[in-house]
Amino acid sequence: MSTAEAAHGKPILLFDDECGVCRFIARQVRKAAGNPATATLIIQPIGADPQALRSINPGLDIWAAYATIHVVMPDGTMKLGGEAVAEVLRRLAATAWLAGVFSIKIFGARPFQSMLNMAYTILADVRPLFGCESCGAPAGWLRPFAWLIQSAKPLFGAPRPVPRPPHFSRRKTKEASASF
């Protein structure tokens, strides 16, 4: 590790700043972590510069960082997905007690950690339903729900969805951003 953060010996939580759900969760974590000077965790957006990310950890790939939540540990290792969530919970004073259960082993397996991994996967899959265009198309098992949500929107006065080509994430203009 070569960044100033590494000198503080704090893990770095990287979050997807283009995803509203992720921004909301990062805000809550930041609030729970308290004063940045005394917090045991650094929370920072992934950003748009692959080189800057590699300066945090040479093994950190920006595509991978956007695909799955990453926590970069002070020793240079990385925790991903549910393991990263457990690490965040472990670092927050309010949830440190809960994080202990994810280390419990039963017959060599960590059932609570497995449940957390599954919960993270479900949350990651569900993000597009909350209007996160940058998160991609909903996973196959969620498409009926996505269809229902899209179909129900006009009933509540929301504008009909604008037809758009597949595999496409609409760019946020300044005007569009201002309306949210």
Add this chain to the structure above:
Amino acid sequence: MQFDAITTLNAAAFDAMVVQANGPVAVEFMSYGCAYCRALEPVLQRAAEVVQAEEKIFRVNIAVEPGLAESYDIQGTPTLVMFRDGSETGRVEGPPPVLADILAYVTQPA
């Protein structure tokens, strides 16, 4: 990613490598946070390796270069814009992450 076959351009490099270039050039307007761009990336890397003798493929990160995105009226990502001798000859919004399709787009005649 171990080897990047696609060079990322900033505005100054875009002018030199695309606008003032001779021959065909393809530019992917993308964003790292876009899941569709992530799906397309390995396919585009493969396409860049296949066509490297005849054509260059570049990327422009619209989060870093919003001015270029405005200039080329990029409505979303990924958008693949084809140029020949500095002039746009075609574009495709949200190309499917299929190598045959990408090769067809980037090698389409002007």
